[in-house]
Each structure stands twice: as structure tokens, then as C-alpha cells.
Amino acid sequence: xxxxxxxxxxxxxxFTLIELLVVIAIIGTLVGxxxxxxxxxxxxxxxxxxxxxxxxxxxxxIHFHDNYHVFPSNGGWDGKQTxxxxxxxxxxxxxxxxxxxxxxxxxxxxxxxxxxxQTGSWAFSILPFVEQDANYKQRAWQVGLGxxxxxxxxxxxxxxxxxxxxxxxxxxxxxxxxxxxxAVNLMAFDNRPNVRSMSAFTDGLSNTALVxxxxxxxxxxxPNSWYWDEPFFIGGSKGTARGGFGLTRDGPGRWLxxxxxxxxxxxNPYKENWGSPHTAGVQFVFGDxxxxxxxxxxxxxxxSAFLTPDSGEAVSAP
Numbered sequence: 001x002x003x004x005x006x007x008x009x010x011x012x013x014x015f016t017l018i019e020l021l022v023v024i025a026i027i028g029t030l031v032g033x034x035x036x037x038x039x040x041x042x043x044x045x046x047x048x049x050x051x052x053x054x055x056x057x058x059x060x061x062i063h064f065h066d067n068y069h070v071f072p073s074n075g076g077w078d079g080k081q082t083x084x085x086x087x088x089x090x091x092x093x094x095x096x097x098x099x100x101x102x103x104x105x106x107x108x109x110x111x112x113x114x115x116x117x118q119t120g121s122w123a124f125s126i127l128p129f130v131e132q133d134a135n136y137k138q139r140a141w142q143v144g145l146g147x148x149x150x151x152x153x154x155x156x157x158x159x160x161x162x163x164x165x166x167x168x169x170x171x172x173x174x175x176x177x178x179x180x181x182x183a184v185n186l187m188a189f190d191n192r193p194n195v196r197s198m199s200a201f202t203d204g205l206s207n208t209a210l211v212x213x214x215x216x217x218x219x220x221x222x223p224n225s226w227y228w229d230e231p232f233f234i235g236g237s238k239g240t241a242r243g244g245f246g247l248t249r250d251g252p253g254r255w256l257x258x259x260x261x262x263x264x265x266x267x268n269p270y271k272e273n274w275g276s277p278h279t280a281g282v283q284f285v286f287g288d289x290x291x292x293x294x295x296x297x298x299x300x301x302x303x304s305a306f307l308t309p310d311s312g313e314a315v316s317a318p
Contacts, residue, residue: 051291075107184211214274
């Protein structure tokens with residue numbers, strides 16, 4: 001009836017208020033149904049990209065071993081190394097941790113050093129094997145690399161370092177520095193000058209994690225802070241190494257055990273431990289180059305078993 005009246009009077013027809021509210025409600029319901037699916041697809045894509053990065057890192061470590069017959073160490077300061085600051089003065093990069101009251105001096109990657117003497121981290125040592133030979137030879141620590149960054153966590157661009165924050169003081173010489181979201185397993189690796197060959201992995205390379213996603217608290221590890229997030233060019237720090245058995249989710253310092261969330265950032269669960277922004281778990285690359293997603297509900301003794309290379313606990317990768 002209404003449509004015929006509209007035709008007779010040449011009036012402009014439209015929605016009534018009730019019809020408009022119904023349409024808005026339907027659209028809202030559809031958006032509510034679609035958002036979880038979109039978020040799930042986005043997380044899956046980010047996790048796949050992150051896994052590809054870890055796979056490249058694992059293969060680079062294997063190729064490094066093929067060339068040098070040992071894996072690289074996590075580096076460390078040799079007691080004398082300095083590098084130029086932006087102003088040209090020589091300095092040694094440092095972190096002063098307010099928790100311990102200790103100033104830590106870091107090594108910086110140098111291509112002229114052997115694996116045993118290398119002052120830079122493992123992530124510096126394998127640069128030629130991730131198609132970054134120019135950055136390796138030129139010591140381009142002011143360059144960020146996408147291969148070392150989980151796209152679900154942050155961008156790969158290099159950042160300047162703040163002089164200090166509530167966690168510590170830092171000396172980066174005024175340079176920008178590239179970071180890493182991946183840490184070497186300190187149960188299987190060590191700082192300079194200790195290096196290991198594949199023969200030391202008596203539990204089996206396919207049963208031992210080499211590198212994993214490191215735990216991360218965005219409230220602590222701000223883009224310009226070095227606190228437990230020192231750059232990948234630096235050797236000897238916990239910015240590129242972890243030695244714990246906890247599996248966390250990015251956030252305000254919480255960790256999951258037996259399906260229950262515990263703790264807050266003051267407990268520092270991100271220190272030493274492993275973590276990711278992914279909903280399904282934390283990813284590791286094993287000694288055979290395979291990447292495995294480890295659920296956060298995995299018991300600590302199982303995590304310990306695949307992190308230790310020679311304990312006789314040869315568990316299959318999750």
C-alpha cells in the first residue's frame with residue numbers, strides 16, 4: 001500500500017526508524033561474528049611468518065656449523081673492545097640494571113673474530129647465512145632486520161636507545177640499533193668463548209631446541225629501552241638469549257601454568273623465559289631445522305627436556 005501511495009504522490013520513499021535500527025542491529029551482529037574469524041586468520045598469518053623467520057634462523061645455524069664445525073656462541077665483551085659513538089668517541093655499550101645494581105658491558109659483533117673469540121651474539125655471527133653479508137662485513141648495527149622480528153609483536157626498524165628509564169641506564173653511543181624477538185637456548189649454547197659442536201647434542205638435534213621466541217612485556221621493553229632486550233649485534237646479553245623453562249604470553253608480565261594465569265610484571269616472568277604474541281603457544285626451531293609450536297600448557301619438565309641437549313631426556317618435539 002505504501003509503495004503505491006509513493007508512486008501516486010511522487011514522494012521519496014525511505015526507511016522508517018524501526019527499519020533502520022533493525023538493519024544496524026543486523027550489521028552489528030554480523031561484525032561481531034566476523035571479527036573473531038578475522039583475528040584468528042590474522043594471528044595465523046603472523047604465526048606463519050614468524051615460523052618462516054625461525055626456520056631461516058635454524059638453517060643459518062646449521063650452515064654456520066657446516067662452515068666452522070661448531071655453532072656460534074652468544075658472544076660477550078672481551079674486556080677491551082670499544083666502538084665509535086655517533087660523535088666519534090670510543091665507548092663500550094653498557095646496561096646498568098637497577099634491580100641488581102650492576103653495570104654490564106657488552107661485546108659488539110666483529111667479522112674478523114673466530115667463533116670462539118666472537119664478541120657479537122649468535123645473531124650477528126649468522127648474518128652471512130641469512131643473506132646479510134654486507135651488514136656483517138660493514139658492522140651495520142644501526143640496521144634492523146625483519147628476519148629477527150616477529151611481525152605480530154613489533155616492526156623491524158632500528159631504534160635509538162634511551163639514556164635510562166625506571167629499569168636501568170643504557171649506553172648505546174647515540175646510534176639506532178636493531179633488535180631480535182628470538183633468543184638462543186642457553187641450555188645448548190653459552191657466552192663467549194664457549195662453543196659446541198653437533199656431537200655435544202647427545203639427546204639428538206631433532207629433540208633439542210636451538211632458538212625460540214623470547215618472553216616480552218611491552219610495558220617494560222618499550223621500543224627504545226634495552227632492558228632484557230639488548231640489540232642483536234651485542235654479545236653476552238639476555239636480549240638474545242634465554243635460560244628458563246616458562247612459556248608466557250605477551251602482556252603485563254603474566255605466565256600460564258596448568259591453565260591458570262599467574263603473576264604480574266613485578267615478578268619479572270619475562271626474564272629468562274620464552275613467550276610470544278600468538279594465541280596458540282610459543283614457537284621454537286630445533287636442531288634439524290624444523291619449527292614447532294609449543295602450547296603454553298606444556299609441563300615444565302617437558303620444556304626442560306627439549307631445551308637440554310645432553311641430559312638423557314630425549315623427548316619428541318611437541
